[in-house]
Amino acid sequence: MTVSVRLKHRLGHFTLNADFEVPPGLTVLYGRSGSGKTTVINAVAGLLRPDDGHVVVKGRTLLDSAQGVNLPPHRRGLGYIFQEERLFPHLSVRQNLKFSRWFRKATRSDFDHVVEMLGIGHLLDRQPGALSGGEKQRVAIGRALLGDPSLILADEPLAALDDDRKAEILPYFERLRDELSVPILYVSHSAAEVARLATTVVALQDGRVAAQGPAADVLGDPTVTPLGTRAAGAVLAARVVAHHEDGLSELDAGGIPLFLPRVPHGIGQPIRIRIAAQEVVLSRDAPHGLSALNILPGTIEHLRAGAGPGAIASLSTPAGRLLARVTQRSAKAMELAEGATCYAIVKTVAIAPEDIGGGAA
Amino acid sequence: MDWLTATEWTAVRLSLRVAFWATLFSMPLGIFVAYALARWRFPGRQALNILVHLPLIMPPVVTGYLLLLAFGTQGPVGGFLEAQFGVTFAFRWTGAVLAAGVMAFPFMVRAVRLSIEAVDPKLEQAAATLGASRVWVFMTVTLPLILPGIIAGMVLTFAKGMGEFGATITFVSNIPGQTQTIPLAIDLLLETPGGETRAARLAILSIVLAAGALALSEWLSRRVADKVARA
DSSP states (O other), X not given: OOEEEEEEEEEXXXXXXXXXXXXSSEEEEEOOTTSSHHHHHHHHHTSSOOSEEEEEETTEEEEEGGGTEEOOGGGSOOEEEOSSOOOOTTSOHHHHHTGGGGTOOOOOSOHHHHHHHHTOGGGTTSOGGGSOHHHHHHHHHHHHHTTOOSSEEEESTTTXXXXXXXXXXXXXXXXXXXXXXXXXXXXXXXXXXXXXHOSEEEEEETTEEEEEEEHHHHHTOTTOOTTOGGGOEEEEEEEEEEEOTTSEEEEEETTEEEEEEOOSSOXXXXXXXXXXXXXXXXESSOOOSOSOOEXXXXXXXXXXXXXXXXXXXXXXXXXXXXXXEEEXXXXXXXXXXTTOEEEEEEOGGGSOGGGEEESOO | OOSSOHHHXXXXXXXXXXXXXXXXXXXXXXXXXXXXXXXXXXXXXXXXXXXXXXXXXXXXXXXXXXXXXXXXXXXXXXXXXXXXXXXXXXXXXXXXXXHHHHHXXXXXXXXXXXXXXXXXXXXXXXHHXXXXXXXXXXXXXXXXXXXXXXXXXXXXXXXXXXXXXXXXXXXXXOOTTTTOOHHHHHHHHHHSTTOHHHHHHHHHHHHHHHHHHHHHHHHHHHHXXXXXXXX
């Protein structure tokens, strides 16, 4: 594994006990506020000293409490993108971007390429105070990349931005994930960000890792809902087949046609779609005469009753695993059980634009 | 020029020299102490804080007396410095520098400490993750951001060095050409029959110098602050 992290830390009544690995790609550390996400990422960066821990990045031991190894932050060779952009106000954008080059000899990363990738060429001679929130965060991303990091850390880098700025920055993280060979550990409590960005998900609940693995597996597991069942939703991989004149785009997901409001991606491109569990309707019989365009046949894999009147079912379909939120009363009336065949119905307009992103799931 | 006599010009030059050296020496030490008080938690921190501020709250004559005890030729520190390095403070202009520096030190520390406390430690953390060691974080991030505070502290120290009276006259006496700075010269002139006019001229000159230093510092601080927050 590229990166392995094992940490134990006590903070008042809260105990963190996390053990996970970060494979290549973008790994989202996913959990609600207070689940210990920021503690984990700061311990990896060396900004917080855990009671006990072991962190190895690409064969290099950054922290080993048993052996008394604890490298200071400046010797860890990581890139950290903070929630607030933390640009140096007394330096120009160019000087901010090149800051790490005063201390790190390596210049493997190409300045011009990073500037071009983030679209910040026209900002180089400005001071950070003159930039918009989204521009600042793009510069902060570039600054972290140009330090030649062996691992990129991102602590809710979109949380401080409004929705328009989030939509502006998200595609850059998709590019980092798809174009760089550097693994990314990304902290988030946003279902949409996880669905669009994660190749791997580490679900953190009350300071413990509840599940870890490929995004489609963890997000499609009805027993793991770090943000509660209301925020649950599975991720499907699909490919754009056609853009129709009525404003819909047709996708192919494992042989099943799906219709979505027009997506910006070109024909043939892979995209990933998050389908919220509460937007999925189940039917035992093949539905007819419905307005919904997306109907996926499948088999119930698992049914989990919640604390309230609800239940959450995972459904194996040719397009991938889906989650559906139903009431326990319906589940009983429909005789839903593991192995039962049924149809999942998803309204086209129920899929939010922020839940659709580029790249393979 | 007969507006001031030679003795008075000597006093003016000496005041400028004393203030200059007092400022130069207390700046690095003041920055260090201010940083320690603002950022470090260590045993004796409160004691250091009180020690730094003592000259501000004690009668200046007491500060001068303590300096005399410690740095006089018979004093433990003064004797050692004279024997080892041939540096003498007692009744020399160097003693006037020391008295001015000690009296002005609280102003330097306060000004710098306030500006350090205004620097977001998150910026320093960010610099560390980008490869800067603690020393480099200070040099490349903290120091440029606290420059306005350092300038303010230097001007206060300079002004204090020009005007220090009580500790200086107690420690190094009132010797023309050696320790007689502007305020000491004014004091002597006021006790000399017919010296009021010359005292008044020196007083006007010291007001002009002080106002000029303040204006210069305002201008410098604004330039630096503008650069930091240029929109």
